[in-house]
Amino acid sequence: MTTALEPAIHGDRVSLLRVLGPAHVWALGVGIVLVGEFTGWNFSADKGGTLAALIVCWVVGLLYTSVAMIDSEVTSTVAAAGGQYAQAKHIVGPLMAFNVALFLVFAYTMLEVSDAILLGDTIVAKAGVDGLTHNSFIAATIVVLAWLNYRGVLMTLNVNFVITAIAYVSIVILFFSVSPWTQGAVLKLNELVTPGNALPYGWIGVIAAFQFGIWYYLGIEGTTQAAEEVRSPARSLPYGTMAGMITLLIAAAMTWYVCASLMPWEYLGITPYPLWDAGKLTGSPLLENLLFIATLLAAIASANGCINDAARAWFSLGRDRYLPSWFSAVHPKYRTPYRSILFLLPIALAFAFIADLNQAITFSILSGVLQYTFMSINIMMFRKKWPLGTIRRGYTHPFHPLPAIVLFCLCVVTFIAIFLGFGSQLIAMTVFYFLISLWFHFYRYRYVRRGDQFTMPWPKPQGY
Amino acid sequence: MWMALSYACWGISILLALWMLYDWFKVDTTYSEDVLTSSREGELEAVSEKHRI
Numbered sequence: 001m002t003t004a005l006e007p008a009i010h011g012d013r014v015s016l017l018r019v020l021g022p023a024h025v026w027a028l029g030v031g032i033v034l035v036g037e038f039t040g041w042n043f044s045a046d047k048g049g050t051l052a053a054l055i056v057c058w059v060v061g062l063l064y065t066s067v068a069m070i071d072s073e074v075t076s077t078v079a080a081a082g083g084q085y086a087q088a089k090h091i092v093g094p095l096m097a098f099n100v101a102l103f104l105v106f107a108y109t110m111l112e113v114s115d116a117i118l119l120g121d122t123i124v125a126k127a128g129v130d131g132l133t134h135n136s137f138i139a140a141t142i143v144v145l146a147w148l149n150y151r152g153v154l155m156t157l158n159v160n161f162v163i164t165a166i167a168y169v170s171i172v173i174l175f176f177s178v179s180p181w182t183q184g185a186v187l188k189l190n191e192l193v194t195p196g197n198a199l200p201y202g203w204i205g206v207i208a209a210f211q212f213g214i215w216y217y218l219g220i221e222g223t224t225q226a227a228e229e230v231r232s233p234a235r236s237l238p239y240g241t242m243a244g245m246i247t248l249l250i251a252a253a254m255t256w257y258v259c260a261s262l263m264p265w266e267y268l269g270i271t272p273y274p275l276w277d278a279g280k281l282t283g284s285p286l287l288e289n290l291l292f293i294a295t296l297l298a299a300i301a302s303a304n305g306c307i308n309d310a311a312r313a314w315f316s317l318g319r320d321r322y323l324p325s326w327f328s329a330v331h332p333k334y335r336t337p338y339r340s341i342l343f344l345l346p347i348a349l350a351f352a353f354i355a356d357l358n359q360a361i362t363f364s365i366l367s368g369v370l371q372y373t374f375m376s377i378n379i380m381m382f383r384k385k386w387p388l389g390t391i392r393r394g395y396t397h398p399f400h401p402l403p404a405i406v407l408f409c410l411c412v413v414t415f416i417a418i419f420l421g422f423g424s425q426l427i428a429m430t431v432f433y434f435l436i437s438l439w440f441h442f443y444r445y446r447y448v449r450r451g452d453q454f455t456m457p458w459p460k461p462q463g464y
Numbered sequence: 465m466w467m468a469l470s471y472a473c474w475g476i477s478i479l480l481a482l483w484m485l486y487d488w489f490k491v492d493t494t495y496s497e498d499v500l501t502s503s504r505e506g507e508l509e510a511v512s513e514k515h516r517i
Contacts, residue, residue, distance in 0.1 A: 013502040013503065013504070014499055014500065014502055014503060015502075015503040015504070016503065080505045081505070082505075086505065123466075127466040129466045129467065131467070132466050132467060132470060133470075136470040136471070136473040136474045136477075137470070137473055139473060139474065139477040140473035140474075140476055140477050143476075143477040143480050143481050144476060144477070144480060146480075146484070147480040147483070147484060150484055150487075228505075316505070318501075319501075319503060319504070319505060320505070325501050326497075326501070328501045328503060329497075329500040329501050330500065330501075330502075330503045331491060332491065332495055332499065332500065333491075338487075338488065338491070339488070342484060342485075342488060345481075453505075455504070455505045
């Protein structure tokens with residue numbers, strides 16, 4: 001176990017510890033995502049109105065359901081730390097894998113930074129004290145959670161399970177406290193959303209809203225990073241991921257309904273704390289304080305899961321020598337990728353202190369959408385190279401290739417939405433990934449042990 | 465109270481960061497690099513997964 005007093009070295013190898021179950025997978029995925037209900041999704045109302053926020057809730061929900069199904073099938077077969085990185089390596093090739101790993105590290109590190117900033121800003125807003133800044137709270141969030149991750153994955157995800165469950169239950173409590181079956185008593189959806197203001201910018205506003213609609217579910221695919229630490233990957237990963245997706249669809253619908261029924265779209269679209277504000281608007285101090293605490297817990301759970309996932313992606317790069325193998329060290333006592341955790345710690349702190357929330361969020365979303373685009377191509381290649389019946393799958397997703405086509409089309413729409421809002425960042429990141437790919441292809445790949453990197457005992461792919 | 469909490473956050477952050485640095489140094493000087501970087505991807509799968517349909 002992670003808390004064993006003696007170093008756990010089996011033979012001459014030290015590897016990550018297989019101690020997790022489906023509940024931990026759920027805690028990892030939902031923990032990363034749930035903060036998006038507490039802030040982020042509501043900016044889609046600013047882009048296209050309250051109805052646009054609901055439309056993207058369902059349409060982006062479809063995108064992520066496709067992501068969860070595709071991911072569950074591939075990961076139940078490629079059960080290795082690094083998640084989508086290991087998938088890309090085996091199915092597409094090393095250059096794609098290198099890029100996917102960078103998407104993962106950027107997406108999770110920037111999301112961790114955003115979470116820490118959100119937590120600091122929320123505490124400062126609650127305190128209302130002159131001279132109090134968010135820096136100390138940001139530092140404590142990142143360092144304490146890095147320490148927790150350093151000490152072992154089991155305790156890390158046990159903590160995530162508890163705080164994610166509390167944050168989730170707070171949304172359920174809020175929903176039932178405002179008599180959702182009765183309009184007019186507390187909720188005023190009929191008055192706040194009218195045919196005149198439901199889509200203030202028309203359908204182009206709906207397209208623009210996609211960029212922030214991503215926040216309802218951003219990060220659920222992070223469950224795959226636990227692949228090497230779950231006891232039964234073929235069962236736990238699909239079960240935990242799909243359960244997480246169902247949980248999030250319910251939370252997103254409840255969140256939209258309560259917030260849209262309490263706040264006009266002009267305010268809903270700009271507030272950084274939609275659920276906390278909803279708690280205040282009910283007039284109940286208990287609900288207000290509950291939603292304040294839940295906002296903090298959601299941010300902590302998200303940052304915690306992000307540290308876990310970013311470190312494993314970085315660790316996997318080191319293990320395959322895509323980066324120096326020094327990063328692939330596993331702690332002999334705690335069985336965690338401790339050097340990767342420590343390496344990413346000051347980077348997260350630096351970004352949290354110098355970047356603003358919008359920049360960090362945009363980098364995270366961009367890297368995430370690049371990754372989802374890859375996943376739609378990846379599953380097509382996977383099914384073509386290893387058709388059903390040629391290798392054992394823990395889960396087979398239905399309606400192939402429809403989910404892949406839907407995912408690809410929705411990713412294209414999201415890129416257009418991001419270009420409308422953050423065109424320069426999109427171009428800058430594309431240039432960055434292009435240049436880093438050149439570096440990998442012409443310089444770094446010579447250090448990779450080419451035969452060692454393909455570890456799955458699969459038959460030869462069809463056509464090879 | 466909030467200012468005290470803020471100072472406490474700085475203190476905890478510094479303490480834990482120092483502890484991690486100490487532990488990192490201790491581990492790296494106790495174990496060989498070969499042992500620490502001996503993890504291999506898919507080892508368990510290679511043993512348990514036969515891929516017989």
